[in-house]
Amino acid sequence: MTLGLNILIWGFPINCNSGSMLVDNLFGYFLHGRNLMTHSYLQKEEEKGREKRLTDVKTKTKKKHFVAQKVKLFRASDPLLSVLMWGINHSINELSHVQIPIMLMPDDFKAYSKIKVDNHLFNKENMPSHFKFKEYCPLVFRTLRERFSIDDQDFQNSLTRSAPLVSEAQGRSGARFHTSYDKRYVIKTISSEDVAEMHNILKKYHQYIVECHGTTLLPQFLGMYRLTVDGDETYMIVTRNVFSHRLSVYKKYDLKGSTVAREASDKEKAKELPTYKDNDFINDGQKIYIDEESKKTFLDKLRKDVEFLALLKLMDYSLLVGIHDVERAEQEEVESEDNEGEEEGESDGGIVGTPPDSPSNTLDSAKPLSPGDFDPCIDVYAIKSHDNSPRKEVYFMAVIDILQHYDAKKKAAHAAKTVKHGAGAEISTVNPEQYSKRFYDFITTILP
Structure with missing residues (x-):
């Protein structure tokens, strides 16, 4: 080539x-x-078989076979x-x-x-x-x-x-x-x-x-x-990835601490995994049930993060929340295994193994985890629900979309929305300091 x-x-x-x-x-x-x-690293090697003839000694060289490197x-x-x-x-x-x-x-x-x-x-x-x-x-x-x-x-x-x-x-x-x-x-x-x-x-x-x-x-x-x-x-x-590579998320929210036009559209709701918003979260009566130690650690990190974003004059970011329902996942796994069993029964009985170099082999070779368990070194945003939670869940929470700078365009949008919705409305376009405080205060309310 x-x-x-x-x-x-x-x-x-x-x-x-x-x-x-x-x-x-x-x-x-x-x-x-x-x-x-x-x-x-481009090196060109040329090697040829040679036959040395000396007066008293005759040596024979081996023919060299070159194997093309796999691309x-x-x-x-x-x-x-x-x-x-x-x-x-x-x-x-x-x-x-x-x-x-x-x-x-x-x-x-x-x-x-x-x-x-x-x-x-x-x-x-x-x-x-x-x-x-x-x-x-x-x-x-x-x-x-x-x-x-x-x-x-x-x-x-x-x-x-x-x-x-x-x-x-x-x-x-x-x-x-x-x-x-x-x-x-x-x-x-x-x-x-x-x-x-x-x-x-x-x-x-x-x-x-x-x-x-x-x-x-x-x-x-x-x-x-x-x-x-x-x-x-x-x-x-x-x-x-904010979410897990193995624990499925059945519901997710994008939260900004704003209530103006913060509902998922009908088009969004028609998706297999819709992204719901602040008003949906409130109307669903959703809460994040984690223990006091996890709550303190989470809020400490969040406070430092939003203070840092405010210093950089960044705003309009969100908290992405994904919820894994442990019992629901267990039930789906049982149903999946039953279906696989039926399919195997209908087959010719042959066993197809996973090739050693198949993509799935990397993760499957790890130590098996119990339902609802995760590796904190991989799922770094995951937090388990506390023992008294209404449901056994795992939450994945992280700040996303942080590259919005509060510039003249954002200031103009803030002025226009203030005129439309009133000065007291919780619009998403506000100055970075106000945004970070409102954002943090709202997130504290979803952690009972």
Whole structure:
């Protein structure tokens, strides 16, 4: 295959062209102190069998057999996802050669790596012929993953071993969501304005995560990328999934502490798992039943988080709440096992095992958990209901959508809504200090 690459790392252009090469080994970069150095792993070896003839000694050389290295393919129904899988795989491979710096420098928060791939003979069913992949602040996000106790190899496997799954959830301005195949991470499309805002807050966000030792209800930002396919640019950000990879959520809410126009639409309610809002939560008589120690820990984290967001002049964020009903899940599991038993009885009796390298094998190999139990190292946002709760539940709660800055546009929206609904109305568009206080006060009321 014919492959051409143009690489730009921290503003230094590199050109790579080769008649035949493996995509994963195109280029590498190292950081020594703060100096960037680039190197290529493209080595061409030519070996031929030789027969040495000496006057008294004749030696015979063995014929060498070369085995072609298996190329990792990234198959996804959406070309963008194939490019994302390729890019993350490439990025993590390259970062594995870079020494972790003792401390990050200001330039690390402006840095990026960028690669352009032109491969006319590549199989279009697996990958677009031409694409660009850009990763923002790679060292910063690697440090954040480390602070959140996420191993880069696990991160790479989750996002590249099998294609991400489509989610029916839809965010602001038509943002699309996917989850990694193992449901540990969420991939969200974002706007160029969100990318700019992320750059604005990243240094302070990183400092905050370091100071709180990664213990927060804020989104865990793990990577930010720009993908270019057919001239169209798409921005994506990867975060840890708020919900569990194994405990199903039967009801979820998006809470802002506002009551104006805060009900789920009929279209939303028609979804398999609708996102309900503040008024729905109140009308349902829903409460979050957790013990006093968990409540104190949760509210302490929430208070610090919203104070931090107010300092950054951020607002319009939400508390995402997912509820897992333990008894309901147990019943569904029993029914599922019964159905599987009937299907096996109708089959020819053959047993089909799980291939060793199948995607499900990673999670299934973990120690089995009882109903309602979870691994707190993975499901970091999970809290069990207390013993006297009306129902045995597990709650998943985290702050989401924090990239809304209180700018002139938001001030104008606040003025317009105040005129429409009155000065005392609990509208969502208010200044950051007022928003954080109202948000926190409302959340305290849902924890009896």
